[in-house]
Amino acid sequence: MTRTPLPPTPWVFDPDQWPDDDCVASGADLAPSTLVEAYRRGAFPMPHDRELLWWSPMERGVLVPSELRVSRSLSRSVRRFTVTVDESFEEVIDACADPSRPGSWIDGPIREAYVEMHRLGWAHSVETRSADGTLVGGLYGLSIGALFAGESMFHRATDASKVALVELARRVGDGGLIDTQWSTTHLESLGVTQWPRDVYLARIEELVDAAPPPGWA
Template structure:
């Protein structure tokens, strides 16, 4: 298992762990010459997602079912979220550094979610999943809301992807990322539940 101290030190230095498979016993550490971030003021979702949020189509909880959200993110044919990584981040969650947004249907069945790590005013989005219509996007919508209200200034997605670009994700050089990370680490922010009704 990766210790909380090792994880937090890695994030503070721009690195993050990924395993080769679900059963991989040892994660590898990665950095990137170009980094994906979502500028908080540029975040966007479709009008359909806004309508789903407005109509309270789903229930939303913050830091409510952290392990379940991680397991949901890992529930795919190929994943970098190993059993060891789940244990490591659950420990980080208990210490108040890892957070989740969970999305439930009307029967209170988990259908989507997102988790990540907070350090200073930086939030490192790790993974997101959705098993129902737009549930993953609803999780990102509420993550953004919590980051804005909590005073965060950096939302790291690690990599830029075409999928993430629809939410406002952009790619920046590593040296620019390091400056933004350094600035965010010197500030305080709080990830906590926001009003969803």
Template sequence: MSDGPGIPRLGFDHIFPNPRFAMPEGLLAYGGDLNPDRVLMAYRRGIFPWYNEGDPILWWSPDPRLLLYPDDFKISRSLRKKLRQKRFSVKLDRNFVSVMRHCADVPRHGQRGSWILPEVVEAYSSLHDRGFAHSVEVYDEESRLVGGLYGVSTGTAFFGESMFSLAPDASKVALAHLVALAKIWDFAFIDCQIPSEHLMRLGAVRVDRNRFLDELESTQTELGVPGNWQEHETLLSRLEW
């Protein structure tokens, strides 16, 4: 990819352009690497990597941004019934890499292959080991992993990356539990990145990029919940739907 007009190429440092001046569709820069420090710095500034195999690393900060505020999450009657039946068990941070690989295998309309490439798995696994990337995992009655999601958490913000479901509503069950944790921990929002009709039906809303960046800045003054979330699984057993 040649240098495009107005699209800076990243160097060896971890300095990003101001995301407020990203292109309208969100493209901010290209190049660099997936060093965990660079990736974490990106999220803290409202930027994330997203690219296809064979392309340079592309860095994005879309406008508008899709955010799910925990209090706005909509649980349908059918999903609430499923949560109360407790046919699924939900775990945290036990099989992070497996969740990523399942998400990579999900066919997505209009996309060739997956952006969850081996180097992406490696980078986010490093963030997971450092306590900044997390998975919410859904298991069936035979202890098989049938759904889940993963993302990055820094401060009181959670940046959702992807989800998968091998059983009806399994990914929604994972999201419902993430929202419940976000409420307990006073997280400001769950970043869903790009507008999606599916997520908007669940309560996510489009937010102007400048507003998102202002709200994000406030979340980064808090410690949040770093570390392995497995130690917080007892919170899930106390949830009432």
């Protein structure tokens, strides 16, 4: 997928000005150049009560691809499902945005912004499919250099989202990093750890300017 170059954003994301809080700013917009600049600086958008907020957790959830834990049962699931990439981005984001899911936060403007990022070649989806090709799980996020900023994942079959994560880790490769925003007990069981904000920001400085991994379309 060809990536479209973006113009500079008028918005400034300066970590030196951020408070010691997970929420670091409000306002701005969801234009492609704004989104890319935010991720490059370590922030991501998540609306709350119709207000556009920007977040950079004090403890950042990250997955080093080589540290992904693949259990025996997950290995069997990898063989049971088929994985595709960038074939059903809108289906994936719509499944992640399902309002019946606990903690659902993906609203219309967020959906439109990331669909546009996908059209421009910056956002990607990994889809997990059953034997008949039905979409049963997946994830999406932004690829910036050697950093993949994961946004959300879903599953309709056991291990389906985990299988998508296995493929994502393979594509990102050992030289890259997967940002999971926050960590959870579920993610920790897969190898996700927490880095202090300053450690995360220092690490991504070189990653966002690195060449994209060859395994990532």
